[in-house]
Amino acid sequence: xxxATKTRISINNVSKIYKTGxxxxxxxKDFSESVKDGEFVCVVGASGxxxxxxxxxxxxxxxxxxxxxxxxxxxLLAPMPNKIGMVFQDSNLLPWRTLMENxxxxxxxxxxxxxxxxxxxxxxxxGLQGFENSYPGELSGGMKQRGSIVRALAQDPEVLLMDxxxxxxxxxxxxxxxxxxxxxxxxxxxxxxxxxxxxSEAIFLADRIWxxxxxxxxxxxxxxxxxxxxxxxxxxxxxxxISILKGIRHEVEGSKVGKGN
Amino acid sequence: MATDNLAERIPDFNxxxxxxxxxxxxxxxxxxxxxxKGFKEIAKVLLLALxxxxxxxxxxxxTHTPLYVFPRPTLVIKSLFHDFNSxxxxxxxxxxxxxxxxxxxxxxxxxxxxxxxTLKPGLDIFIxxxxxxxxxxxxxxxxxxxxxxxxxxxxxxxxxxxxxxxxMVMINSATGFRRTNAELIALGKSYGATxxxxxxxxxxxxxxxxxxxxFMVGSIFGLLTAVGSEMVxxxxxxxxxxxxxxxxxxxxxxxAVLVLIAALGVALYSFFTFINRKYASWQx
Numbered sequence: 001x002x003x004a005t006k007t008r009i010s011i012n013n014v015s016k017i018y019k020t021g022x023x024x025x026x027x028x029k030d031f032s033e034s035v036k037d038g039e040f041v042c043v044v045g046a047s048g049x050x051x052x053x054x055x056x057x058x059x060x061x062x063x064x065x066x067x068x069x070x071x072x073x074x075x076l077l078a079p080m081p082n083k084i085g086m087v088f089q090d091s092n093l094l095p096w097r098t099l100m101e102n103x104x105x106x107x108x109x110x111x112x113x114x115x116x117x118x119x120x121x122x123x124x125x126x127g128l129q130g131f132e133n134s135y136p137g138e139l140s141g142g143m144k145q146r147g148s149i150v151r152a153l154a155q156d157p158e159v160l161l162m163d164x165x166x167x168x169x170x171x172x173x174x175x176x177x178x179x180x181x182x183x184x185x186x187x188x189x190x191x192x193x194x195x196x197x198x199x200s201e202a203i204f205l206a207d208r209i210w211x212x213x214x215x216x217x218x219x220x221x222x223x224x225x226x227x228x229x230x231x232x233x234x235x236x237x238x239x240x241x242i243s244i245l246k247g248i249r250h251e252v253e254g255s256k257v258g259k260g261n
Numbered sequence: 262m263a264t265d266n267l268a269e270r271i272p273d274f275n276x277x278x279x280x281x282x283x284x285x286x287x288x289x290x291x292x293x294x295x296x297x298k299g300f301k302e303i304a305k306v307l308l309l310a311l312x313x314x315x316x317x318x319x320x321x322x323x324t325h326t327p328l329y330v331f332p333r334p335t336l337v338i339k340s341l342f343h344d345f346n347s348x349x350x351x352x353x354x355x356x357x358x359x360x361x362x363x364x365x366x367x368x369x370x371x372x373x374x375x376x377x378x379t380l381k382p383g384l385d386i387f388i389x390x391x392x393x394x395x396x397x398x399x400x401x402x403x404x405x406x407x408x409x410x411x412x413x414x415x416x417x418x419x420x421x422x423x424x425x426x427x428x429m430v431m432i433n434s435a436t437g438f439r440r441t442n443a444e445l446i447a448l449g450k451s452y453g454a455t456x457x458x459x460x461x462x463x464x465x466x467x468x469x470x471x472x473x474x475x476f477m478v479g480s481i482f483g484l485l486t487a488v489g490s491e492m493v494x495x496x497x498x499x500x501x502x503x504x505x506x507x508x509x510x511x512x513x514x515x516x517a518v519l520v521l522i523a524a525l526g527v528a529l530y531s532f533f534t535f536i537n538r539k540y541a542s543w544q545x
Contacts, residue, residue, distance in 0.1 A: 061447055081453035092448045095543040096466050105462065106452040135543060155452070 008159060008191045009035040009058060014067035015216075016053050026216030027053040031067070033210060033219060035191055037158075042202035043195045043210045046252050050217025051195045055163050058193060059086050071159065081110060085152035087162040091144035093136040093151075100132040103151045115154060122150040125184050142173040146180060153188060162194045166201070175233055178204055182231060199248045200236055211251050221251055329510045337516035348514060349502070353521055356499045359415050360487045360525075363422025364480055370423070371431035371479070372472070379438040379464065380456065392428045400425040401489040413495040418487055425486035426479035433475025437468025470541035477533035484526055499525075 016028040027050040035041050043051045056062040058069055060079040069076040071083055093102045100119075107114045123129050126146040136144055145165055152160060166174045178201060185192060196202050202209050206225050213220040223244060227235060235241055314334045320326075321333045328336070341349070374392075378385040400421045407417030441464045449459045491500025499518050506515040 059451055061450055079451045079453055081451065084451070086448070086451040088444050088448065090442075090444055092442075092444050094445070094463065094466070096469075096541075109449065109452045109454045109458055109462065137543065 006037040007034050008037045008039070008072060009193070010070045011058070012068050012070070014054070014057055014064045014069060016050070016057055016062065017065045018053075028057065028064075029216035029218050031217070031219055033222070035159075035193060037191055038189045040185060040192045040194065040205055040207045041210060042206035042208075043193065043212060044197065044199055044202045044248065044252065045212030045217070045220075046214050047197060049212045049214035051212050052163055054212070054217065055161050055193060055195050058159075059084055059161050061086075081106070081155070083157055084159045084161060085155055085157035087145075087149055087152050087160065087165045089164045089167050091136065091141075091148040093139075093144055093147055095136050098133045098135055099128065099139065099147050102136070102147065103154055106151065106155050110155075115156070118156065119150070119154050122153050122184070125187065126150050126180065140173075141169050142177055145169065145177060149181070149184070153184065153190070157190070159191045159193070162192065164195055164197065167197065174198075174201070179233065181205065182229070186230065199245055199252070200241075203241055203244050203248075204231060204233075204236060209248065211248055213251075221248075223248060328512050330512075332512040332516040334516075336513040337520060340513045341517040341520060344514070344517070349499075349517060349521060352497055352499050352502045352518070353525075355415070355497045356487055356491065356522075357525070359418045359491075359498065360422055360480075360483055362415075363419040363487065364426050364483045366419070367423035367425070367427030367483065368430045368476060368479060371427035371429070371475070372434055375431045375434035375438060376460070378435050380460075385435075392431055395424060395428040396432060399489075400486050401493060404490040404493045408494055415497075418490045418495070418498070421486050421490045422483045426483035429479035429482055430472070430475040433478065434468060434472045437471025437475075438464050440471075441467045470537065473533055473537045473541055477530065477537075480529045480533070481526065484522075484529065488522055 011031055011033050014028060014031045015026070018025045018027055031054060043054060045051050053062065057064045058076070060069075060076045063077070071080060074080075093099070094105065097105065103119055104114050120129070123132070126149065128143060128146060128150065131139065131143065131147075136147070139147065149165070166177045169177060182205065194202070194205060203225055209223040209225060210219055211221040211223060212218065225244065227238075227241070318334045321331055326333075374388060378388055403424065404417055404421055407420055411417045411420070445463050445467065446459060449463050454462065487498070488500040488503075491498035492504050493500075495501065499522050502518045503515060503522075506512070506518060
């Protein structure tokens with residue numbers, strides 16, 4: 001595993017300040033970290049702690065106010081459609097296009113030939129074969145989100161950025177999606193940065209967890225998660241799992257803005 | 262949030278309007294009337310209509326209502342078939358022509374302006390006040406002035422129709438474009454979409470239901486303005502016939518013209534409802 005030592009993403013002193021009508025908001029402050037190739041990193045923190053903003057800085061959609069993000073040593077100034085794939089909280093499938101037409105959209109935007117072999121492979125893992133011609137309105141929440149992950153992975157990006165992708169799903173569907181994501185990650189070996197507000201989801205998925213403190217969003221702690229893979233869903237009842245959960249929970253609770261709200 | 266620049270906006274997408282309906286001129290309810298299902302229901306609706314007309318006929322007959330008070334349906338229908346070529350056809354086509362030419366000009370300019378204020382949001386504040394004035398002022402009021410400039414022909418009417426329908430198309434389309442979910446735009450950008458691609462692949466299809474509603478309202482306003490301006494002055498057109506026949510108390514002819522105008526309106530409504538179902542059915 002010489003590949004695993006290579007740094008994919010390096011974040012150097014990134015800060016993001018939003019200007020609003022009533023002044024400025026320090027969303028992310030002096031954030032420095034790096035992600036190795038093929039690593040699965042989760043970002044957790046109380047809501048409003050800037051974790052989504054951090055992810056958007058990594059995507060190139062929001063330029064950081066100061067500091068730099070490098071992807072494979074290249075400074076990120078704008079979205080890198082061939083290197084980075086993005087999955088949002090909402091599946092963001094265009095409702096007037098069928099599932100297949102949605103998956104093909106990025107190819108059309110990039111004016112690239114459609115990689116049907118890869119798409120079929122991904123659809124199979126996602127359990128979406130046979131639904132290619134369905135409209136998003138005809139699919140369940142979990143299926144839509146799997147579809148949006150297939151759309152992102154069909155571009156074969158090196159990095160997958162996920163912004164609370166399962167936040168809107170019910171608990172059971174969420175567990176299913178976590179297993180699906182680990183399966184597809186094991187298969188594709190992508191580098192994943194995954195934002196979530198669920199600490200147990202983060203522990204279940206991640207190699208490493210970045211815990212953020214809110215306003216301004218700083219890196220409070222980095223937690224290594226060393227459970228063997230493939231992970232079983234019952235892992236969440238193991239004492240080791242629970243002790244990590246407790247540790248992170250205290251960290252997040254303790255750092256909440258205006259404690260006890 | 263004051264800024265339209267995606268990069269400077271705090272990600273707070275859940276509060277964004279997700280649907281394309283609503284807005285300053287929201288008549289989406291117009292487009293969502295339930296459609297009759299199956300032959301049986303259609304037959305029932307038609308039978309009821311026939312019954313209402315027949316009832317009206319008999320009531321007018323029994324009460325010996327004079328023709329100048331209310332024309333009997335049979336006389337109207339008879340005149341409609343009998344005199345169509347001699348009395349109504351030319352007027353009908355003239356009104357249709359004024360309406361379509363006016364709508365074409367108005368709608369294209371309205372749509373172009375909507376695109377402009379979407380791509381250059383800074384311009385909105387300069388353009389919108391005029392649009393609001395035009396939406397709220399009845400454009401028929403301009404007819405006497407336009408006739409001074411352009412005479413008694415079709416030109417002033419076409420201009421009035423364009424001025425009445427264009428702003429409706431513009432205001433609805435602009436609302437549709439602007440409501441495009443910010444996350445969808447971000448999605449397009451993350452794949453490196455150009456501003457034009459974003460427009461063609463995301464904004465336009467997203468706004469289509471609102472654009473269709475804009476056309477529907479615009480054409481209803483347009484028809485109103487076309488008939489209204491024909492009534493105000495100048496020669497020809499269904500509105501002109503209305504004034505002419507009523508001044509001679511030829512109420513059967515008057516009723517026939519009224520039926521033609523109503524038919525035009527219903528045809529427009531049906532057409533846009535059909536378009537809406539065909540191209541914007543995902544909206545439900």
